[in-house]
Amino acid sequence: MSDPRHLVLWPVLAQIGLTFGLYVWLSAMRLLAVRRGEVEFGCFEFGRDEPAPIARITRxxxxxxxxxxxxxACVALLVALDRVTWVDVAAAWLFFAGRVIHxxxxxxxDDVRLRGRVFVINVLGCAILVAHLCLVALGH
Incomplete structure (x- = not known):
């Protein structure tokens, strides 16, 4: 069976991939909006007057x-302390799944209520990791 210390890194790497993917998507959407004449590049300096679809990606x-x-931080510390469990792996994947849905x-x-409900998935995954790290810090 695989080592949870290694497996917990995959959802972290997936989260990093999601972030890079958002950079690519945002850049493409901004360039397209400028080419269409919807905005000028200057509107992106402070995020003012961005078209709503672009503003949502920016946020x-x-x-x-x-x-x-x-x-x-939790994953890095748990790996460094050699205290990663299968629960941590599941929590990290839960967090990533929540990030994708969010x-x-x-x-x-523009459904802010649904976004708030989905955010609970992220908080739950994060809270499990934080709770385990707290237990480790307390000597358990």
Missing amino acids: NLSNQFELPVIVF TAVQTLT
Whole structure:
């Protein structure tokens, strides 16, 4: 059977891939909007007057540097301390799945209520990792 210390890295790498994918998508959408004459490049300096579809991608990309950072830190510490469990692997995948769903809802719809419900998946995955790290810190 595979080592959970290695397997927990895959959802982290997938999250990094999602972030890079959002950069590519955002860049393509911005370039397309400029080429169509919908906006000028200057509107992207501060995010003012961005077309709504682009603004949603911009905001979602920004979200990738919020809660995921806590997950990255927890995974890194659990790996470094050699305390990764199968629960951590499942929690990391749960978190990533939630990020994918959250990204789809935030970038493709304007349904803020659904986005909030989906965010609970992310919080749950992150909370499990944080709870385990707290137990490790307490000597358990």
